[in-house]
Amino acid sequence: xxxxxxxxxxxxxxxxxxxxxxxxxxxxxxxxxxxxxGILLIATRTPPPDLIPRKIQLVAGNVVIxxxxxxxxxxxxxxIFGGRxxxxxxxxxxxxxxxxxxxxAEARALxxxxxxxxxxxxxxxYKGHKNTIGAVEVLAYGTACVPHNREA
Amino acid sequence: xxxxxxxxxxGINVSREHxxxxxxxxxxxxxxxxxxxxxxxxxxxxxxxxRIPFSYEQEIAGDIGHDVSDNPAQAAIExxxxxxxxxxxxxxxxxxxxxxxxxxxxxxxxxxxxTLGGHVxxxxxxxxxMPNENALAMVLAHEIAHVRHRDPIVxxxxxxxxxxxxxxxxxxxxxxxxxxxxxxxxxxxxxSFSRNQERxxxxxxxxxxxxxxGHVNGATAVFDLFSRLxxxxxxxxxxxxxxxxxxxxxxxxxxxxxxxxxxxxxGILTPLPQVLQVSE
Amino acid sequence: MLISNxxxxxGRQVLKHLGLVQGSTVRAKHVGRDIMAxxxxxxxxxxxxxxxxxxxxxxxxxGRMLEQARAVGANAVLxxxxxxxxxxxxxxxLFAYGTAVILDDEA
Numbered sequence: 001x002x003x004x005x006x007x008x009x010x011x012x013x014x015x016x017x018x019x020x021x022x023x024x025x026x027x028x029x030x031x032x033x034x035x036x037x038g039i040l041l042i043a044t045r046t047p048p049p050d051l052i053p054r055k056i057q058l059v060a061g062n063v064v065i066x067x068x069x070x071x072x073x074x075x076x077x078x079x080i081f082g083g084r085x086x087x088x089x090x091x092x093x094x095x096x097x098x099x100x101x102x103x104x105a106e107a108r109a110l111x112x113x114x115x116x117x118x119x120x121x122x123x124x125x126y127k128g129h130k131n132t133i134g135a136v137e138v139l140a141y142g143t144a145c146v147p148h149n150r151e152a
Numbered sequence: 153x154x155x156x157x158x159x160x161x162x163g164i165n166v167s168r169e170h171x172x173x174x175x176x177x178x179x180x181x182x183x184x185x186x187x188x189x190x191x192x193x194x195x196x197x198x199x200x201x202x203r204i205p206f207s208y209e210q211e212i213a214g215d216i217g218h219d220v221s222d223n224p225a226q227a228a229i230e231x232x233x234x235x236x237x238x239x240x241x242x243x244x245x246x247x248x249x250x251x252x253x254x255x256x257x258x259x260x261x262x263x264x265x266x267t268l269g270g271h272v273x274x275x276x277x278x279x280x281x282m283p284n285e286n287a288l289a290m291v292l293a294h295e296i297a298h299v300r301h302r303d304p305i306v307x308x309x310x311x312x313x314x315x316x317x318x319x320x321x322x323x324x325x326x327x328x329x330x331x332x333x334x335x336x337x338x339x340x341x342x343x344s345f346s347r348n349q350e351r352x353x354x355x356x357x358x359x360x361x362x363x364x365x366g367h368v369n370g371a372t373a374v375f376d377l378f379s380r381l382x383x384x385x386x387x388x389x390x391x392x393x394x395x396x397x398x399x400x401x402x403x404x405x406x407x408x409x410x411x412x413x414x415x416x417x418x419g420i421l422t423p424l425p426q427v428l429q430v431s432e
Numbered sequence: 433m434l435i436s437n438x439x440x441x442x443g444r445q446v447l448k449h450l451g452l453v454q455g456s457t458v459r460a461k462h463v464g465r466d467i468m469a470x471x472x473x474x475x476x477x478x479x480x481x482x483x484x485x486x487x488x489x490x491x492x493x494x495g496r497m498l499e500q501a502r503a504v505g506a507n508a509v510l511x512x513x514x515x516x517x518x519x520x521x522x523x524x525x526l527f528a529y530g531t532a533v534i535l536d537d538e539a
Binding site for chain 3: 010013014021022045046047053056060062063064065067069072098116117119123134135139142
C-alpha cells in the first residue's frame with residue numbers, strides 16, 4: 001500500500017518537474033541557437049584549401065542530462081511492447097543540442113565563426129538499476145577557425 | 153565554396169505526442185496483458201490442480217501436526233474441535249478419501265486456515281473470541297469447504313504458474329519499475345480469485361451449518377466479530393486489495409443464502425463445550 | 433601547442449610526424465554527487481555535478497595528451513579524438529588521442 005503511494009507520488013513528481021524542466025530547457029536551447037547562429041557548424045573533416053584562418057583551436061562542450069522518473073517508467077513499459085521509446089528521444093535531443101551549444105559558446109569566446117569536423121560522443125557513466133539509462137552524457141567537439149578579420 | 157547553416161525545423165528527432173497519452177496506452181496495455189495472463193493461466197492451473205488426486209495432496213502436505221501436543225488440555229481442545237468438524241463434514245459431501253484433521257495452535261493470532269492435505273489450523277486468538285458453538289461451526293465449515301473445493305492446492309498451483317509467467321515477462325522487460333507494476337497487478341488479480349474462493353466457501357459452509365443445527369442463527373456472528381476488528385484498524389485496505397471480501401458483504405451473502413433456501417435464521421444457540429472455553 | 437581535430441592545418445605544413453599521443457583519465461563521482469543525481473533521476477534535468485566531472489576529465493585527458501606531445505618535441509597535435517567508456521558503475525573513462533606533429537613556423 002505504502003509502496004504504491006510512494007510510486008504514484010514519484011510518478012507525479014517526475015511528470016510535473018520533468019515537463020517543466022524540459023520545456024524551459026527547450027526554450028533556452030532555441031534562444032541560444034538563435035544567438036549562436038553566426039557560427040557555422042560544418043561536419044566535413046577538413047576546411048577548404050582556400051580558407052586560411054588566423055588560428056585554429058579545438059573546442060568542446062559537454063553535458064549530462066538525466067531523465068525523470070515518469071519517463072523512465074514509460075520506457076520500462078515500452079520494453080515489453082517494443083516500438084519507439086519516445087520518452088528518451090527528447091532526452092537525447094536535448095543533450096546533443098546542449099553540448100553543441102556549449103561548444104559554440106567556447107568557439108564564440110575565441111572569436112571563431114566556423115567549427116569544422118564536429119564529432120559527437122555519447123556515453124553513459126551513470127547507470128541506474130538493471131542498466132536502465134538514468135542519464136545521458138554527450139561530448140561535442142570540433143576545430144574552431146578564427147578568421148583574420150576578427151579580434152580574438 | 154559556400155557555407156551556410158539554414159535553420160532546421162523543430163521536432164524531427166522528437167515525437168511530439170503527449171507523454172500522458174503514451175502513458176495511458178502503455179499502462180492500459182500492460183494491465184490488459186496481465187489480466188489475460190493471470191485469468192487464462194489461473195483458470196488452467198485451477199482445472200489441472202483439481203484433477204490432482206487428494207492422496208497426492210496429502211503426500212505433499214506431509215505430516216503436519218502429527219506430533220499431537222504433550223499438553224493434555226490442548227489435546228482435549230483438538231479432539232473436541234475434531235469431532236465438531238467431523239460432524240459438519242458429514243453434511244458436506246466430502247469424497248470418501250478426503251479426511252479433515254483439525255489442529256489447534258496456542259497463539260494470539262485471530263485466524264483459522266485450511267492448508268494442503270485436509271489440515272485445518274485453528275488459533276487460540278480466534279477460538280477465545282467465539283461466542284457460541286454455532287459461530288465456531290461456521291468457521292470450521294468454512295475451512296472444510298476450502299478443503300472440499302481443493303482451494304489450497306488450486307492456490308498453490310495458480311501461484312506457481314502465474315508467478316512463473318509474470319517472472320518471465322518482467323525478466324524480459326528487465327526493469328524494477330515495471331516489475332512493481334506487474335507484481336501489483338498480478339497480486340490484485342490473484343486476490344480477486346481468492347475472494348471468489350472465500351465466497352464459495354461461505355456458501356458451502358452456511359449450508360453445512362444449516363443442515364447440522366437446523367437453523368443458521370449465530371453463523372453470522374463471526375463476521376460481526378471481523379467487522380469489529382476491522383473497525384479497530386483504520387488503515388484497512390479497500391476490498392480489491394484484500395484476500396477476503398468485506399465482512400459486511402459476507403454477512404449479507406449468508407443472509408441471502410438463508411433466504412434462498414428457507415433456512416430459519418432464528419433458533420437456539422448451542423453454547424461452547426467447556427473444553428473450548430479458552431482464555432489467555 | 434596547437435590542438436585540432438582536423439587532419440591538416442590550413443596554411444601551414446607538417447614538417448614531421450611524431451606518432452600517436454594519448455591521454456586518459458578515469459574519474460569516479462563521489463557520494464554527494466550520487467545522492468544529488470539520485471534526486472535528479474526523479475525530476476529529470478541536468479546533472480551539473482556530472483557535467484563538471486566530465487569537464488574535469490576532458491581537461492585532464494587533454495592535458496596528459498599534451499604532456500606526451502611536449503615530451504616528444506611536438507608543437508601541435510592533429511586529428512584529436514575523444515572516446516568515453518564506463519569502466520565500472522559510476523566511474524568514467526575519458527580518453528583523448530591524436531597525432532603529434534611538428535608544424536612549420538607560423539606564416
